[in-house]
Amino acid sequence: KGDIKQIAQTELVDQNPLGRSSRSNPITYIKGYDAIRQLYANHKLSKARGYKPSHFSFNVEGGRCETCKGEGEVIIEMQFLADVRLICEACNGHRFKSEILDIKHHNKSINEILEMTVEEALTFFVENRDIMKPLQALSDVGLDYVKLGQSSSTLSGGEAQRVKLASFLTKGKAKKAIFFIFDEPTTGLHFHDINKLLKALNALVEIGHTVVVIEHNMEVIKCADWVIDLGPEGGDGGGELLYQGPPEGLVKVKGSFTGEYLKEKL
Numbered sequence: 001k002g003d004i005k006q007i008a009q010t011e012l013v014d015q016n017p018l019g020r021s022s023r024s025n026p027i028t029y030i031k032g033y034d035a036i037r038q039l040y041a042n043h044k045l046s047k048a049r050g051y052k053p054s055h056f057s058f059n060v061e062g063g064r065c066e067t068c069k070g071e072g073e074v075i076i077e078m079q080f081l082a083d084v085r086l087i088c089e090a091c092n093g094h095r096f097k098s099e100i101l102d103i104k105h106h107n108k109s110i111n112e113i114l115e116m117t118v119e120e121a122l123t124f125f126v127e128n129r130d131i132m133k134p135l136q137a138l139s140d141v142g143l144d145y146v147k148l149g150q151s152s153s154t155l156s157g158g159e160a161q162r163v164k165l166a167s168f169l170t171k172g173k174a175k176k177a178i179f180f181i182f183d184e185p186t187t188g189l190h191f192h193d194i195n196k197l198l199k200a201l202n203a204l205v206e207i208g209h210t211v212v213v214i215e216h217n218m219e220v221i222k223c224a225d226w227v228i229d230l231g232p233e234g235g236d237g238g239g240e241l242l243y244q245g246p247p248e249g250l251v252k253v254k255g256s257f258t259g260e261y262l263k264e265k266l
Contacts, residue, residue, distance in 0.1 A: 007210070008176035013164050014183045015157025023058055023071060026155075027114070027148040030167045032134030033057075039128065040110055043103050055100060056110050063100040065091035095149075114149025121148055137166040140203070142189070142196040158187045165200055174208030186217040194219050221258065222247050222265045229258050 018029050027033045037053040040046060046055075055063030058070025067090035068074050076084040087093040094101060094111040101109040106124065116124060118138045125131040138146065141162040152160065161182070168178070182201070186194050198220065201211050213220060221227060229243040232255045243253045250259045251266060 006177055007179045010179045010181065011168075012181045012183070013161055013185070015161050015187070018152040018155065018160050018163055021059075022151050022153050023069075024152040025114075025149050026118075026138060026143065026146055026152070026163050026166075027134070029152070029163055030134045030137060030170055032131060032148075032170075035128070035130040035134075036110075036113060039105060039131070040103050043105065046103050049099070051100070051103070056096075056103075058095050063096050065095055065097060067091065068095070070095050111149075115147060117145055117147055119144040134166070134170050137169040138163070140169065140196065141166045141200045142193040156188060158185065158189060161185050162197070162200075165197075165204075168209075169200060169203055172207065178209045180204060180209055180211045182211065182213045182215075184214060184216070186215060186220060191219065198223055218261055218265045221262060227258075229253070229256055231256060231258070 018024050018026075027036070034053070037056040040056045041051055041053040051063065054060055058064045064070035065072075065088060068088035072088055072091065072093040072095045073085045074088050076086060078084060091097070094109075095114070096109075096111055101111060103109065105113075108124070113121070113124075118135055122132065122135050122139060122144075125135065138144075143159065143162055143166070146155070146159065152163075155163065162185070165182075165185075168180075185197060185201075189197065194217065201213065204211050213224070215221060224247055226245065227243065227247050227250050228241070229250055231238050231240060231242050242256045243250050243259070247262060248266060250256060251263045253259045
């Protein structure tokens with residue numbers, strides 16, 4: 001029950017890949033690469049040569065290596081085996097033409113920026129607020145170790161899910177209230193990272209959204225405002241509503257396996 005007009009849209013954040021293109025990566029997905037390209041286009045040498053922000057993109061022609069189309073590697077299709085990926089000989093895996101790599105910010109080329117981890121980039125761009133905001137969002141969801149230009153196809157399902165979460169955190173105060181559904185976001189996470197994830201989920205709520213998490217991790221369940229426990233078993237032995245309410249009340253429900261394990265955490 002409730003006022004359905006309070007929800008503008010629903011957003012399922014699952015563990016599917018971020019994008020179909022192998023050139024998709026964390027920094028482009030959260031819209032942080034535009035500010036970096038603009039920074040390089042504003043360089044004196046860029047202006048002298050007539051370079052625009054598009055010259056520092058690996059998605060369009062201009063500055064990217066055309067042999068590998070900005071991927072840094074060439075794919076050789078094998079008829080009966082998995083495709084073979086080789087470093088592009090034309091750009092030596094650097095994605096861009098050599099003259100584009102001449103443009104440097106604090107002695108770093110655009111390719112060297114893409115090879116940085118989020119943690120390294122936070123230190124490097126500390127004076128640039130437009131770039132720091134999306135980088136901080138990636139850090140807040142526990143992705144300090146991921147490279148900015150890392151192909152989305154190499155991210156795990158949980159990592160892809162957290163990049164999606166970071167993209168919403170960068171948008172600030174909610175203009176439209178979104179109903180988020182997260183599907184097992186803690187899969188494969190260390191408990192230290194789960195703490196970061198919980199802070200990020202709470203941040204979504206603080207800016208006006210609603211978050212529903214499908215989860216079996218007790219650390220997440222104990223922090224919920226409201227728990228809906230379905231069971232008592234899975235499959236044919238499940239489907240019953242055992243409990244709904246604050247986590248503290250679940251431990252009193254007989255026949256709830258979740259309640260039994262939750263006792264230890266509470």
